[in-house]
Amino acid sequence: MEVTRENIDDLNALLTVSITKEDYQENVDKALQNYRKNANLKGFRKGKVPMGIIKRQYGSTVLGDELNRLVSKGLNDFINENKLDILGEPLPKNDIPMKGDFENPDSFEFVYEIGLSPEFETKLSAKNKFNYTKVKVDKALIDKQVEDLTRRYGKLISAEEVGEKDMILGQLVELDGKKEIKEGGIMNNSTISMEFVEDEKTKKTLKGKKVGDKIEVNPFNISRGGKDTASMLGIDESELENISDKFQLTITEVKTMEPAELNQELFDKLFGEGNVTSEKELRVRVKDDLEKMFANDSDKILTRRITNHLVEKANISLPDEFLKRWIFTSQNSHNHNHNHDGHHHHHVTMEEVEEQYDDYAQGLKWQLVQNNIFKTNNLKVEQEEVLEHTKGLLANQYQQYGIPLPDDKELAQSAGQVLSNQEEAQRIYNDIAERKMLNFFKETVKLTEEEVDYDKFLEIAKDKNG
Numbered sequence: 092m093e094v095t096r097e098n099i100d101d102l103n104a105l106l107t108v109s110i111t112k113e114d115y116q117e118n119v120d121k122a123l124q125n126y127r128k129n130a131n132l133k134g135f136r137k138g139k140v141p142m143g144i145i146k147r148q149y150g151s152t153v154l155g156d157e158l159n160r161l162v163s164k165g166l167n168d169f170i171n172e173n174k175l176d177i178l179g180e181p182l183p184k185n186d187i188p189m190k191g192d193f194e195n196p197d198s199f200e201f202v203y204e205i206g207l208s209p210e211f212e213t214k215l216s217a218k219n220k221f222n223y224t225k226v227k228v229d230k231a232l233i234d235k236q237v238e239d240l241t242r243r244y245g246k247l248i249s250a251e252e253v254g255e256k257d258m259i260l261g262q263l264v265e266l267d268g269k270k271e272i273k274e275g276g277i278m279n280n281s282t283i284s285m286e287f288v289e290d291e292k293t294k295k296t297l298k299g300k301k302v303g304d305k306i307e308v309n310p311f312n313i314s315r316g317g318k319d320t321a322s323m324l325g326i327d328e329s330e331l332e333n334i335s336d337k338f339q340l341t342i343t344e345v346k347t348m349e350p351a352e353l354n355q356e357l358f359d360k361l362f363g364e365g366n367v368t369s370e371k372e373l374r375v376r377v378k379d380d381l382e383k384m385f386a387n388d389s390d391k392i393l394t395r396r397i398t399n400h401l402v403e404k405a406n407i408s409l410p411d412e413f414l415k416r417w418i419f420t421s422q423n424s425h426n427h428n429h430n431h432d433g434h435h436h437h438h439v440t441m442e443e444v445e446e447q448y449d450d451y452a453q454g455l456k457w458q459l460v461q462n463n464i465f466k467t468n469n470l471k472v473e474q475e476e477v478l479e480h481t482k483g484l485l486a487n488q489y490q491q492y493g494i495p496l497p498d499d500k501e502l503a504q505s506a507g508q509v510l511s512n513q514e515e516a517q518r519i520y521n522d523i524a525e526r527k528m529l530n531f532f533k534e535t536v537k538l539t540e541e542e543v544d545y546d547k548f549l550e551i552a553k554d555k556n557g
């Protein structure tokens with residue numbers, strides 16, 4: 092077997108796999124002998140079917156399987172031995188037919204196309220200046236967080252009338268076109284949370300209403316649609332399209348959240364016994380927790396800014412047409428392979444691939460730049476680090492649930508179990524790699540801190556180029 096490479100340009104190449112009879116004959120014969128040994132054909136004793144019949148029935152299939160195996164091995168070996176940095180997987184070159192004859196098999200030739208990873212440089216130094224954006228954790232933000240905590244630990248009490256954040260308990264009855272109670276219609280006792288009523292007009296109508304009041308409402312305006320609306324009315328989601336949009340709500344009770352008092356009992360619930368002893372200390376802790384939480388987001392924004400800068404500077408070209416074909420092929424073969432689970436899978440069209448390609452290409456460029464940074468600056472994620480990091484994650488979980496920590500050996504065993512799940516292991520590996528890259532960025536470039544208010548920060552976080 093021989094594999095040869097022909098470059099089309101810097102990013103695309105063809106690999107031709109030539110296979111001779113010597114490469115496949117022995118394995119094909121072996122497989123056919125096996126078929127013969129186990130064949131049950133009418134009129135023949137088991138294992139005594141003539142080879143001619145076996146060849147006619149199974150010859151092409153067996154040859155096809157063996158050629159597939161050889162081509163796949165040939166391509167992989169060639170790529171590894173020549174240290175080719177490829178994107179995606181090799182694809183059969185559809186406009187060049189394979190050479191060879193399955194009826195009278197002799198030598199075969201298959202041509203595949205590959206997409207090559209571009210060569211580029213990433214340079215970073217103290218000459219590169221970036222803003223490091225932080226949230227200004229001010230009094231208003233701390234007040235809101237403290238209010239949220241007192242509400243979360245508060246208790247529901249009965250109220251006279253409906254307020255902005257109250258809960259309404261009531262009976263919903265379906266009305267007909269004449270706004271009279273519909274015969275055989277829906278009747279259900281339910282709870283409506285004012286916080287989730289988004290329709291302003293409905294909100295206004297309900298505010299200030301008292302127990303015993305009857306109000307006409309549209310069920311879709313007092314719930315979140317779909318499952319939520321169905322469960323409020325006590326019906327199946329599929330029945331929603333046939334219901335009236337007019338219901339009578341009779342208020343039976345109004346509940347309001349009485350916030351918890353800022354006292355020692357609450358402090359102990361929040362932070363453990365005796366750790367916080369005054370509102371002043373609580374506010375310091377809240378500020379601290381908010382800053383820690385936002386620091387994570389500030390880091391993400393910084394990583395995005397620097398990566399975007401490097402992608403732009405590197406001016407990376409990709410084998411776009413090849414990648415589109417590869418995405419199209421792999422998505423559809425993936426769907427095809429999963430079809431036997433009885434679900435109907437969507438066939439991805441080339442138009443859809445085109446539509447989503449820019450996002451995919453941007454993500455790939457990010458990945459290439461990040462890999463390049465690791466390579467050029469000798470950053471590595473060692474197996475030992477992954478294990479230690481996982482042990483740390485588990486130790487945190489144990490502490491959270493108040494479970495005593497097992498000894499190191501048992502902890503290492505549990506970590507090994509977590510890492511045997513490939514997806515989980517990849518996620519942990521990515522986390523460590525991201526942290527390493529962030530530290531490298533912070534040590535290398537010049538950072539200027541800027542503080543912005545919470546709303547502005549959210550805006551920046553949502554903006555892909557922010």
